[in-house]
Amino acid sequence: MNIFLKDVDSSNYEAVCDLEVFEEQEEYVACNMWSLVESRYNKGHTCKAIYQDDTPVGFLMWVQESPEQVSIWRFMVDKNYQKEGIGSVALKIALEEIMRTPNLKIIEICYNPQNPVAKEFYSRYGFQEVGMDEEDEDMLAQILL
Template sequence: MNLELRSIDKTNFYEICQLQVAINQLNHVDSNAISLAEANFMSFPWFKGIYADNNPIGFVLVNADTVSGKFELWRFMLDKSQQSKGYGRIAIDLLKSALVKEFGISALYTSVVTGSDSPQGFYESCGFESTGHLVEGREIELRLSL
């Protein structure tokens, strides 16, 4: 298996937009089409497609705020057919390496809603830890030291 992060452009954006999470995950992550649209209004968007053996399997969007130095993982998804195969942890490792190489960062943040089907356990298994802060009063902020 060859997993890699790839730039998204006019040649592959549609196949990235076709990827979908499982129904029970819909309240935890927006569609890739919405995420790509939102990226156009972000000051510091950094996004990639996640590919396994040249097939699109996921998407990642980071708010790469080079002014404040705080890098936030806004979207991370794997298609419902590609979950529970170990790709998520590998993709997080690829993401960490890419951000350190390109920006020299020392931490990556994300936030999660708690409850059933929350991705919090996944992120914690990748090394993220709670900061004790709430984002927008309802999401737990997590930090990954790089």
């Protein structure tokens, strides 16, 4: 299985926009199209397509919140490619790339605390829950470097 990340650009943005999760997962995942629009009009956003060989199968977006903090805002794998280990490989690659950010001290992710797999999945990569966000809607988890 050849999994890698590629910048979202004019050659693949439509395929990224067409990626979908299962209906029961939709409440936990933002729309890829909206994420790409958001990244276009705000600074510090990095958008990556997750590829399996020549096929886009997922999407990641992270944001440099400050010189010392990067937050992963979006992470999804298309419903047709879930449960194959793609998300695990993609997150590992993304974290390696994010960790090359100079002066980085914190990598953060947030997720719906009702998401049945998020806590266990992210904790495998070193994320530790630190409490709810300012709106008291999502759980914040961090890796401290």
